[in-house]
Amino acid sequence: MNGPEIHVEFAPELHLFVPRARPTGATRTVTDGVSTLGHVVESLGVPLTEVGALLVDGREVPRGHVPTGGESVSVRPVERPQRVPGAPLRFLLDVHLGTLARRLRLLGVDTAYESTDLGDPALAAVSAAEKRVLLSRDRGLLRRRELWAGAYVYSTRPDDQLREVLDRFRPELRPWTRCTACNGLLEETTKEQVADQLKGGTQRSYDVFAQCRGCGRAYWRGAHHEQLEAIVERALTESGQER
Structure with a gap:
C-alpha cells in the first residue's frame, strides 16, 4: 500500500x-x-x-x-498500576499459564483457569461474559475484539510472571482463602469431615484443616507449606500489603 x-x-x-x-x-x-x-x-x-x-x-x-x-x-x-474500571478485578488465564494461575489463587486472587485448551474464541467470550482480565502470552488472542480486557505476560518464569501481574494490577491479596485447584473459597473444617481424603500419616500429624466450598478438596499445612509460605511472604512484601 x-x-x-x-x-x-x-x-x-x-x-x-x-x-x-x-x-x-x-x-x-x-x-x-x-x-x-x-x-x-x-x-x-x-x-x-x-x-x-x-x-x-x-x-x-x-x-x-x-x-x-x-x-x-x-x-x-500502559500506566502502572493499571486500573480496570467497571468490575471487581479478577483474571482469566490461558492454558499455558497454569503455575501462575495456582500462585494467584494461593494469594487469594480470583483467577479462572482450565487445564484444557478452550480455544481463543471461547476464552475471549468468557472474558467478556465474566468481565475478567485475560492474561496470555499469545498476541493474537489479545487482539480479539470481543475481549473485555487483557494483558500480555512478558516473562516465561513463574516467579517473574507473578511479580509482573502484581506490579501491573496491584490486586488485593488474601492468602490461603482460595482453592488452588478450582478457585473456590476455602472454609475451616474438622479432621473428621475430610477424613476420607487423608492418609494415615496426615491423620496422625495434622489437626488444622480447610476445605474448598466448590470442589471439596481438603487443605492442611503439609510438606510443601514452607515453600508456599515463602511465595506468599515475598508477594506481600513486594506489593506493600500486610497480613
Missing part, C-alpha cells in the same frame, strides 16, 4: 513487539486516510492491551484518531 507516511516511535517497553523498528523503537508506516491510529499501532505488532497514551505531535489523542501524512506518533506503555 502506498500513501502518506507517518513516523511512529514506541516506548522501550514495547520494542519486543516491533522487531522491524530501529533500535530506538522508531519506524515509518504509510496511512490510508481511513484506518484509526489504534488499528495502525496494532498492525505494527503491538496489542492494544499494552498501549497507554498515544501522542500525535506532542498532544494526546484517542485511539480512534485517523492519522494523516507527516504526523509524528509516540506510543506509550
Whole structure:
C-alpha cells in the first residue's frame, strides 16, 4: 500500500513487539486516510492491551484518531498500576499459564483457569461474559475484539510472571482463602469431615484443616507449606500489603 507516511516511535517497553523498528523503537508506516491510529499501532505488532497514551505531535489523542501524512506518533506503555474500571478485578488465564494461575489463587486472587485448551474464541467470550482480565502470552488472542480486557505476560518464569501481574494490577491479596485447584473459597473444617481424603500419616500429624466450598478438596499445612509460605511472604512484601 502506498500513501502518506507517518513516523511512529514506541516506548522501550514495547520494542519486543516491533522487531522491524530501529533500535530506538522508531519506524515509518504509510496511512490510508481511513484506518484509526489504534488499528495502525496494532498492525505494527503491538496489542492494544499494552498501549497507554498515544501522542500525535506532542498532544494526546484517542485511539480512534485517523492519522494523516507527516504526523509524528509516540506510543506509550500502559500506566502502572493499571486500573480496570467497571468490575471487581479478577483474571482469566490461558492454558499455558497454569503455575501462575495456582500462585494467584494461593494469594487469594480470583483467577479462572482450565487445564484444557478452550480455544481463543471461547476464552475471549468468557472474558467478556465474566468481565475478567485475560492474561496470555499469545498476541493474537489479545487482539480479539470481543475481549473485555487483557494483558500480555512478558516473562516465561513463574516467579517473574507473578511479580509482573502484581506490579501491573496491584490486586488485593488474601492468602490461603482460595482453592488452588478450582478457585473456590476455602472454609475451616474438622479432621473428621475430610477424613476420607487423608492418609494415615496426615491423620496422625495434622489437626488444622480447610476445605474448598466448590470442589471439596481438603487443605492442611503439609510438606510443601514452607515453600508456599515463602511465595506468599515475598508477594506481600513486594506489593506493600500486610497480613
